Amino acid sequence: MSRKVTIRDVANEAKVSIATVSRVLNNKCAVRPKTRNTILQAVEKLGYKYENRVTEIPEPGMTVPEEGTAQLFYHKVMEESNIIIVNIPTMSNPFYSKIIDGIHASAEMHSLSVVFTSIDINEKNVDAFIRLTDHLKAIGLIVLNSFSYSTLSILTSHLPVVQCCEYYDNPSASYVGINDYTATETAINYLLSMGRKKISLVNGPLEFRYAQNRLAAYQSVMDSANIEVPASWIIQLPELNHDLAFTSIVQVLSSPNPPDCFFAVSDSLAAAAIKAAQYCNLRVPSDILVIGFDNTEISQLATPSITTIKQPRYQLGYLACELLVEKIADPHSEIKRVKLPTELIIRESTTSERISME
Amino acid sequence: MSRKVTIRDVANEAKVSIATVSRVLNNKCAVRPKTRNTILQAVEKLGYKYENRVTEIPEPGMTVPEEGTAQLFYHKVMEESNIIIVNIPTMSNPFYSKIIDGIHASAEMHSLSVVFTSIDINEKNVDAFIRLTDHLKAIGLIVLNSFSYSTLSILTSHLPVVQCCEYYDNPSASYVGINDYTATETAINYLLSMGRKKISLVNGPLEFRYAQNRLAAYQSVMDSANIEVPASWIIQLPELNHDLAFTSIVQVLSSPNPPDCFFAVSDSLAAAAIKAAQYCNLRVPSDILVIGFDNTEISQLATPSITTIKQPRYQLGYLACELLVEKIADPHSEIKRVKLPTELIIRESTTSERISME
Known part of the structure; x- marks a missing residue:
């Protein structure tokens, strides 16, 4: 050879x-x-x-090295490979599509090739995953899924890693995400401001930090408002599955103390809540208010259209890749912790005023 | 070394x-x-x-080699790499999610690692794409996107390739797809059987063969039924974009000779047709009938739920990967041309009978 x-x-x-x-x-x-x-x-x-x-x-301790020096190192690394890996929990969630567009936009600018994997990385398979990154000659990794702190540490000891959406505070992996806690507070406070108190949470799997934070925020706001929450109002799904959500929501609507609002952690689950309300002969929004999360296409396409929390998905992906490039260019660069703002978008599912298509 | x-x-x-x-x-x-x-x-x-x-x-001319021989070759190849690449036109189309699940199911059974790329492969960048497959040590490729016949030939000369959904008859690349022509005939004939004649086609970009075939079938059925189709009824979109579809459909509904049915080539476009009809104060299905394509989640979540053509997406992906494994195991194996059956699923957007959730 x-x-x-x-x-x-x-x-x-x-x-x-x-x-x-x-x-x-x-x-x-x-x-x-x-x-x-x-x-x-x-x-x-x-x-x-x-x-x-x-x-x-770059010199050690130079947290902001000269542009030229870092660039030179970056180009040397790039001569050997230009592959970065993006690991996504599932290819079936439309939430990720715009994040991926943002990653592609940044990657193209830096002449990086992006390959995607969809592996549930955990302590048992992290070694195999690292062998895969070696095999692919990956020079960096963006992770969008949830895993243990120790798994993250193993990954960061091996190659530059940036966390996107799901994140831990970690000394060697920057992250870009949103503040799930305050976004949830905004949604629940908005429902309270509409004069409703019987608010149900339709939540995703608790191994995700977003689900933990949204549950905590929901409980805290309900507590502050002196509203006693029956256990049945917290619908804890084992996966983001539309049919499971539909069945569970029909169940709680048929219970003796049904809620009159649903705050769902995804737009698809919110659409299931609308379908479930219709199934129970209840009208949205006059009988039941529904709020989703993410501002995916489905929130616009549903009838009634769905009030939702907009995540800046394109920017999340773009910035995650930019932070990865920074880390590849300069392994000594400081890690960054970035939380991007979210926005409440009011549509037909919470207000009887007719709202035109954006 | x-x-x-x-x-x-x-x-x-x-x-x-x-x-x-x-x-x-x-x-x-x-x-x-x-x-x-x-x-x-x-x-x-x-x-x-x-x-x-x-x-x-395997021996030459052995189109069906002994199982053991092919397996041995397969395992030798696998010792060097177990990576297959799946190239997807866009990560933002929910159509692909179940196909990917099917690919993963087959790949896991054969201990293959799947990585995804999202590259618009064309004659200009095919060499760069091949370098990428080399760099990744890929032993096979599943392509879901549309490109020229010559580009496909360049790919097949380099590594085993299977086409999924979009396909050409090619002597060295098997394919798995559906019959777009007959599926479209079924949809249009169903609308005609409901007594409607003013049927509009909401079509995707014509570089895709599915779009060419669905257009041809639409024109042929309308022709056979002696229905003159004004140019405005063929809504030819430059991309599968919900907002563009909404605007174009509002436009044709406001024209002097509006259609009373929409056959859209995706469920998301069909949902846009429902929104556009509502915007024009028309009711679905009493004024306007709407049919989608693919049977994605959105066809169930929309209100009214959407009549659609079900593609066997999981099976398409699963079989594509099985055919790839066959080709990797035995480079001399015959190529296969597989068309899987589709199914018309009738929901609320074409019938006033109340249909419960599946």
Whole structure:
């Protein structure tokens, strides 16, 4: 084989990330002696030539390195691969489509190739997932799904990672998301302002942090308003499934103490609430008010159209990719924690005024 | 580098497919002398050892090779990579979600890793796309998008390809799809059987073969029924965009000779037709009948729910991946042309009888 040995080969041989190799070769940052030795042995074994890379690596502690320096490192990495991976929990949720458009827009600008995987990453399969990222020669990863803190740490020790939508505070992975707590407060307070008190929450699986935060905000606002919430009003779905939501909502509407509002954590679930109300011969919005979440196409297409919380999906994806590029360009760059604003969009499902198509 | 030289390295060096290398090394099939020489030079240059592979390659002309032989070849290929690529025109169309579920189900059974790309492959970028498949060490490709016949041929000369939904008759790429022509005939004949004649077609971009076939079938049925179709009844959209459809449908409904039925090539466009009718103070289904296509979630969630053509999406994806595995296992296997049946699902948008949720 006449192929030139790259920094990636060294990283693979030593079973560490490219960033760690570059730190050792530049003798700048704290790296454990054992790891350092393994890397230097890999360099020797493979005959990797790295002298000309020294000037390309930013100084340690330079949280805002000179543009040129980071760019140079970025282009060196890019010579070896331009692949970034985006991992999505499911391909069937229309919520992700505009996020992906935003990621593509940023990636194209930086000449990155985007490939998608749809793997439920967990502690059992994280090693296999990392082998996949190696196999694909990925230089960065955007994760949109939920997993344990320790799984995230394993990923970040291997390659640059940015979290999008679902996130933890983590010292090595930036994130872009929204504030689910305040968005939920806005929705519930709006329903209270309409004079309604019997508000039901249609929630997604609690392993997602958005679901935990929206439940907490719902309970807190209801508590502050001195409204006692029967257990049946909190509809906790095991998955974002329209049929399950329909059945559960029909159930609670037929119970002795039915709610008169539904706050659903997705527009598709809100559409199921409208269908369930119609099934029970109740009218939306005169009998029942419904609010969704995300402002996906379905919130406009439903009849009545659905009041919803708009997430800036395109911007979420765009910014996630921009933060990833920043981290690839400069492994020492500070991590960023970004929360983008949401917006309550009022449509027919909560107001009897006729609203025209946007 | 101590990495073992693989058949893929030889293929890359000689710029041919793995299948071609295996044919030459087994001296079994017709391969042009020039290509043969290039491959043998690559084998020598890289020092590739292939003796033990001879027995693993199926005999030429064995269109149905022994199971064991093909499996052995498959497992050899799999040792080098288990990546297949699925290329999707857009991540924002809910139509694809169940197809992807079907692909995942088959891939998991065969221990394949699936990665997705969303690239509009054309003659200009097909070389770059092929470099990407090489970089990812992909052993097969499922394409869901539309491109020229010559682009397809370039892809098939490089790696095993299966077409799903959109397809050409091609000597080296199997396909799985539906019969768009007969599905459209069924829909239009159903509207005619309801006593309606003023049927409008809301069509997708004509670079897609489904759009060409549905247009042809619509015109043919209308012609056979001696119905003169004003140009305005054929709403030809440049993209599957809900807002564009809404505006165009409001336009034709306000024209001097408006239609009283819409056959839309997707459920989302059918939902736009319902919204447009409501905007014009027309009722669905008493004034206007609407039929969609695909049986996506939106056809159930819309009010009224939407009569639609059900595509067997899960099966389309599952079978596409099965055919790809067959081709990877045995490069000489015959290509298959599979058309799966569709089904007209009648809901509220074409009948005033109340229909309960499925």
